[in-house]
Amino acid sequence: GILTDEGVIHPCLTVQDFDFLQKFGIIKDGWRYDEGYLVNEEMRIPADIRDEKSRKQIEHYCLGTRLKNGCVVHAGFFLGPQRFYDALKEMSEEERRQIYMTSVMRVNQLYGNEELRILQRKDARFINTALMATAIGAVTSDGLESGKVISGVGGQYNFVAMAHALPGARSVIMVKSTRSKGKEVHSNILWKYGHSTIPRHLRDIVVTEYGIADLRGKSDKEVIAAMINIADSRFQEELLRTAKESKKIPADYQIPDIFRENLPRSLEKILKPYREQGLFPAFPFGTDFTNEEIIIGKALRELKEKMASKKFTVPSFSEAKKLIAVPESAKPYLERLKLDKPSAPKEVMLQRMVVYALASGGHI
Template sequence: MKEERPIYFTDPEKLADYVIDKVGKNITLGMCLGLGKPNHFANAIYQKAKQDPEIQLKILTALSLEPPTWSSELERRFLEPLVKRVWNGYVNLDYLTAVRKKELPPNVQVAEFFYKAGGFLDNEHMQQNYTSTNYTHAARDVRDNGMNVGGQLVAKKVLNGKTMFSMSSNSDTALDAFRTIGQMRKEGKRVVAVGQVNKYLPFMYGDAVVNPNIFDAVLEAPDLHFTLFGAPRESVNIIDYTIGLYASTLIQDGGTLQIGIGSLGDAIAYGLQIRHQQNEVYNKVLLDLSVNEKFGDIVHRVGGTGTFEEGIYGSTEMLVDAFLHLYKSGIMKRKVYDNVHLQRLVNEKKISVRQKVTPEVIELLAEQNSIHARLTRKDFDFLQEYGILKSGLTYENGKISDGKEPFVADLNDQNSKDRLFKSCLGTELKEGIWMHAGFFLGPPDFYDVLNNMSEEERMQINMTSVLHTNQLYGNNPYSSEELKLLQRRKARFINAGLMVMLSGAVVSDGLEDLRVVSGVGGQYNFVAQAHAIEDARGALMIRSTRAKGKEVSSNVVFNYGHTTIPRHLRDIIVTEYGIADLRGKSDQQVIAALLNVTDSRFQEGLLQRAKQSKKIPSTYQIPEPFRNNYPERLESILGKYKEKNMFPIFPFGTAFTEEEIVIGKSLREFKEKAAESKMAIVPGLIGQMVTSVPAEAKPYLERMQLDNPITRQEKIMQKVVLLALKNAGQI
């Protein structure tokens, strides 16, 4: 007897028992990156393995999420109220806690293909079990590593009288992984697909909508709807903003955009906002930065500095919070159709998205052989789906019925054509899509915005597989290469790196001692895609320097023992000092361009290394306009705009209070100074012991519960906070 799917469970432990009964005690659990993990089920299966050493559990996933933790009483006082406010109700992942505490049982292995940057640099288990893979290969590699259980968090909704699920935050690899499980099930293999319903997860449309029967078991109960993990926005400093401004000049009106999460992504979005909403001010900032003088050629050839009249369309692996701000600002307004015939007409400007339906629309489709002269069932369904024919019509035995006598829809017959155009046309073409994305993760208010959107608005976002967003190949069920090329015109794929070598090769994910910082994710995919699309470009944003205490190092380096993006895929590098156009250039041209955007404290040393290697003429000198690349210059230029309330620390808001922003920055700087030299902070601490508490320090001390210290430890902590605030110029 065929088993009905899915079986519903209200108890995670009973679900775990069901899974073990189905697949046995060798369990390889595959879960998606980031938000879409079924935390209660993951914890239940982990606890089963912890209690029973005969169970061999391997967890294959990426970016397991955890709220911040503290290692001292002072850190606790700062972080605990924040954790309670932002992450209250989030269910921690037990396996991740064990990994962090180095308490993972010997019968449990955790392998990830992407980490939070720097999160596991010194964790032996995670470094040894890291799996390096392109994002587009992740579902395949999880399959090849023996996945027999898949787990996914889903949203639930009744559509047209039928209960449906949405993969929501993680269509990225889940669609393909669960399709694989379905195929394995047909082959008679012992597999289980598990879903967990979460009412807080936005119900997203497009390819994300699936039938519940793709799951064998579903976990759902009122007390299992946990708070979604909130990823706080990062602060954006002057360096980030300058990089974002340069990157914003590379984006053409009417083009396509991909950006990532973090301060640099927010900086680009803010740059695009002021470009569109305060264009005169935007161009004045660019003038002050000498953008046209130094980089005008690539800006005018590749990008632009005007407002967005046609708008931008998004094709990205990650739907980041910044995209919604660009949408609200009227920038993400170029919409596309997931239909090659209509999109071709849109590109040719013969029709427009959501235009009034006219007979010409059908005639244009017939002219390009998109429909038959004598409409077939397939033609009829297509025309009705996109609003070209009105709803309520029926098609039977080759004839259309509009409530009257059925007729053959033959465009070569004038009477039939007249009747079709007179009584069967819809009002307007279906709404288009402004975003294709694979996954999302963001702050709590980001999820609120998605949940509060109308259904029509959410339908304009197609959550889909990374096989769709991250590559052009048509070897998947989501889209053809032809359609992707039509949609992704003038694409700009913008990501971030750690270092760039003078060869143009980029380091983004690891160190030369083989330790993994994060993972390649989809970066290689987008770099390769930028080379594959005729009018596309790819840019990698790199802060020109990094600092450890007083020691400053260049992120533009002669060479390095690890590579993420090879030199033959070099394209555009953006630092806070400008734009280096590397594509198709000779090595000496590449070196010269990179030196132009290098911090001037390191230019001469790098130039000499290049000369020693005979990669640039011995007589070459860095042009004078590029020899003033100092952070102080950028501070002075953007500083005057900050005084006019531009370039705020958090352009799109923050979960931190004003006091927390000040305290956090002050304590971080104090910690860095103390790490450099503990003796350097002693005089200041001694001074604080005999100094009264200034009135302006009161709100900060109240936030840290140190306004009325009682114990000796509290009194010392109070003095530390006061010294940190004083050193940071806050009191």
């Protein structure tokens, strides 16, 4: 069997082999090991599975019907808000044993005992994020075409490769359709890019906020059409024009109407009634940030974008009034930043900047 073939147990069971098999429910409770024999109140069976008669007796009388003390998940590390860590700490010892902490290398790849690892990854779904994706399905996650490294590749390539190697597995790459710098908006779905982390021949599933592109096994024409469908509509026509000029898609192809409203305002319209019910918060899986910290961060980002814009204007009269006398509604935010009682000119300036950011964003 696989356990003897892999050297996990000996053909003639030792007491250590017996303890291992009983721990995981392979041998039923009620049996014990006694000097080379499996023994219960009624029987005594030689612990030699090379012997056909003994093996058949063990199979008939000793084997359990359900495994136990197994693990639900292999994990290399955990990352989340404090309440996530608290939940882990509050687990019972029995629950905690179901999480098998191991090396990232073991989680990230198939090599070594491949037969077992394939069974452990049945119908696996490997989900990763990316910076950009091209219209033909290549993905950029770790660096820019300038050579600048943004992050390590981590296990992304390993997971994508596993998704193609394993039966029934899929790789899912999530990428925001756009990115902003000041008032400038750029598409993250590009015709081409000078650096790739995942090549086009390993394309599978790409997801943006506007939909899902199922790319595996598709032609370039089908892939390009699917990627344009999940791009921001402000950039779709440019992508389509380039695809036609490159003769990768028919000249008469048109983007389906259903995908022509891929715009932030469309998403906001869809999500608004749900957000009013308290759904789809900024951090759906929880966060250690307080509500004040979230609003401060948003206000300062908005101010940064305004200041980077060529259309940046001086504060309005109503905003300027709030800079002169700090409104009561701003105090919780200033207290969090310890700017509620500025004691130096620099702190006064920072206080006014924060108040302006909050006021101009409509947060106070």
